[in-house]
Amino acid sequence: MATELSPIQAAEIATSTYILRLSDDMDAAGDAAPSISHTFDIPGGVRLTGVTGVGIQKRMGFGFTAWGQGARQGECLIAVRGTHPTSVYDWLSNFRMGGITGPSGYIVHTGFWRAAQSVLPQVARQLRGRTPSALHVVGHSLGGAMATLIADSLSGIGCKVRLYTFGAPRCGLEAHAEYLTSRLGEDDIYRVYHDTDPVPMIPLFPYFHVPYGSNAYRLKGSGTLISVPAHSMPNAYEKSVAGCTWSSLPVILPRHSSFEKASEWLANAAKDSGPFIMRSAAALQLILSALDWILKQVGHAVGAGIGTALFAGTTVLDTLARLLYSGALQSIRLAEAVRNLLSAAMRFMGRAVVATVEITVAFVEYVLGLLFRFLSSMARRALDMFS
Numbered sequence: 001m002a003t004e005l006s007p008i009q010a011a012e013i014a015t016s017t018y019i020l021r022l023s024d025d026m027d028a029a030g031d032a033a034p035s036i037s038h039t040f041d042i043p044g045g046v047r048l049t050g051v052t053g054v055g056i057q058k059r060m061g062f063g064f065t066a067w068g069q070g071a072r073q074g075e076c077l078i079a080v081r082g083t084h085p086t087s088v089y090d091w092l093s094n095f096r097m098g099g100i101t102g103p104s105g106y107i108v109h110t111g112f113w114r115a116a117q118s119v120l121p122q123v124a125r126q127l128r129g130r131t132p133s134a135l136h137v138v139g140h141s142l143g144g145a146m147a148t149l150i151a152d153s154l155s156g157i158g159c160k161v162r163l164y165t166f167g168a169p170r171c172g173l174e175a176h177a178e179y180l181t182s183r184l185g186e187d188d189i190y191r192v193y194h195d196t197d198p199v200p201m202i203p204l205f206p207y208f209h210v211p212y213g214s215n216a217y218r219l220k221g222s223g224t225l226i227s228v229p230a231h232s233m234p235n236a237y238e239k240s241v242a243g244c245t246w247s248s249l250p251v252i253l254p255r256h257s258s259f260e261k262a263s264e265w266l267a268n269a270a271k272d273s274g275p276f277i278m279r280s281a282a283a284l285q286l287i288l289s290a291l292d293w294i295l296k297q298v299g300h301a302v303g304a305g306i307g308t309a310l311f312a313g314t315t316v317l318d319t320l321a322r323l324l325y326s327g328a329l330q331s332i333r334l335a336e337a338v339r340n341l342l343s344a345a346m347r348f349m350g351r352a353v354v355a356t357v358e359i360t361v362a363f364v365e366y367v368l369g370l371l372f373r374f375l376s377s378m379a380r381r382a383l384d385m386f387s
Contacts, residue, residue, distance in 0.1 A: 002075050002134035002160060007241035007249060009035045010164040010190065014140040015233045017081035020047050020061035029064060039072040046126055048080065050118040062119050063143065065126045076132035078123055078150060082141025082383065099173065103153040104183070106176035109145065109207060112169075116149040123150065127157065134160045140233045141199055141383065144168020144191075148180070148210060155183050163210070164190040166237045167197050167230075169379075170207035177208035186211040192237060194230040195252055196221030196281040198378035204371075205291055205320065218252045225279040231382035254289075262290045263337050270343035270353065278350045284375075287344050294337050295320075298327040317372065321365035328359050335359065342367045349374050 005013070016032035019025065030042035045066030061081075068075035102108030135154060139147030144165030149172075151163040161184055168191065172180070181189065189211040193200040195218055200209070209216065219240045221230035230236050241249060265286055268274045277283035328335040343353045345367055357363060 002072065004162055004188070004190070004246070005136055005138070005164060006035070007190075007192070007244050007246060008238065009033070010136075010138050011166065011192075011233070011238045011241050012036065013077065013079045013138045014081070014143070014164075014166050015238060016042065017061075017063040017079045017140070017143065018233070020064060021081065022060065024061070026064065039068060039070055040066045040075075040077050041069050042066045042077075045077075046122070048078075048119045048122050050080075050115060062115075062146075063139075065123060067132075074133040075136065076127065076130075076134070077136045077138070078147070079138045080119065080143040080146045080150065081139070082143045102149060102172060102176060104155075104176070104179055106172060106179055108149060108172040108176055109170070109203065112142070112145040112171045113149055115142070116146045116153070119146070120150060120153055123154070127154075131157060132159050134162065136162050136164065138164045139168065140166040140237070141231065142169065145171040148172075151184060152176075152180050155180075160188065162188045162190070164192075166192045166233060167194065167199050168209075169199055169202050170209050172208065172210075173206050174208050174212070177210050177212035180210050181212040181214075184210075186214060189216075190246065191216035192219065192241065192249075193217070194219050194221030194227075194236060194240065195285065196223060196225065196227040197230040197236075197382070198226050198228070198375055199231050199382050201284065201288065202375050202379050204288065204316075204375070205295065206316065215251070215254055217246070217249050219250060220252055221281065224281060226281050226284065226378055228378065228382045254285075262286065262293050263333075263340070266290050266337060266340035266344050269347065270340040272347075272353060274347070277344065277348050279348065283344070283348055287341065287348060287371075290337070290341050290344075294327055294334065294341060295323055297334055297337075298323050298330070317365050317369055318361075320368055321361045324364050324368075325359065325361045338364070345371050 012033035012035050016029045019029045019032055024047050026045055027043045030037060045064045047061055048063045049060060050062035063080035066077045099107035100110040100113055102113050137147045137151040145168050147165055148163060151161050155161050163184060191209060221227050269277050269283060324338050328338040339359060346353050349370060
């Protein structure tokens, strides 16, 4: 059976796709991935182009397909890059953008699926009449979200499909993440991200990463604050995985594993006298995890309610605000957790905390809106610099 790509092989492939954005020089793309030069024929591969943007659209290079040679004869490689910063990333900060039925019948992010659909016919042409012994799908940044949906689309072609992403955002709702994790197999999904990279943190709930329920390969980014340079493929991710196997990557384990521990941390972080958490990557991870935990305490209808809202045109912010508000009405314990979550989020953004403010749907939506816009702004800066 075909073996997986190594971390540095997958990283070099992800980097090599950026050469093809405005160029069709497949030799140069091959030179950017020296660790696989003898096992995949990138110079003899096919450049993929795709359409980005809503309204005014532009077609440009999105990556390539290449076939294996030597020890990987019969295997196929599909690599896609992060999209140009004037296009698809606008969907990340559009809180009214609805979901859409994706390749497997589950709700996925509209923008990512449209981008993936723009390259899938070209991939299909390269696979026509050939069933690879293994299919490797690689992507960085928004290209990682596209790679996820491409792997989903091709998961039924009759061979092993392995997915490798670096700094990828979430691309589907919870049911999709559960399905695709089961479909591909958790051990065949290699999601690498830095704890300080803002892009993997968006879009926020109700979107989820694959593999579902896994911390994946969470690596230490530079410093302790949310960092734009942490999103760089060649200057950050390649350096982080160099010389490592998948089992030897220095993975950071989660700090809290229970609602009770998260509640305790939130109560401390919400205080003016609590630890300094402004723009802290670790604090943000805990805030986002606490948001997920609180919503799960509210009830199992959360996922269905969000899905219905996406199709009905209700904003995600409004739906989340109403769910959190309903949780605050359920019990004193949940009300305290919601209040502490909002206060901690305000402190993370460097804003004043009003401990006595009344929890209303409007106030919850206001704080979540600030947080969404803050993270989107950081992500856009990363995409501007490295896409």
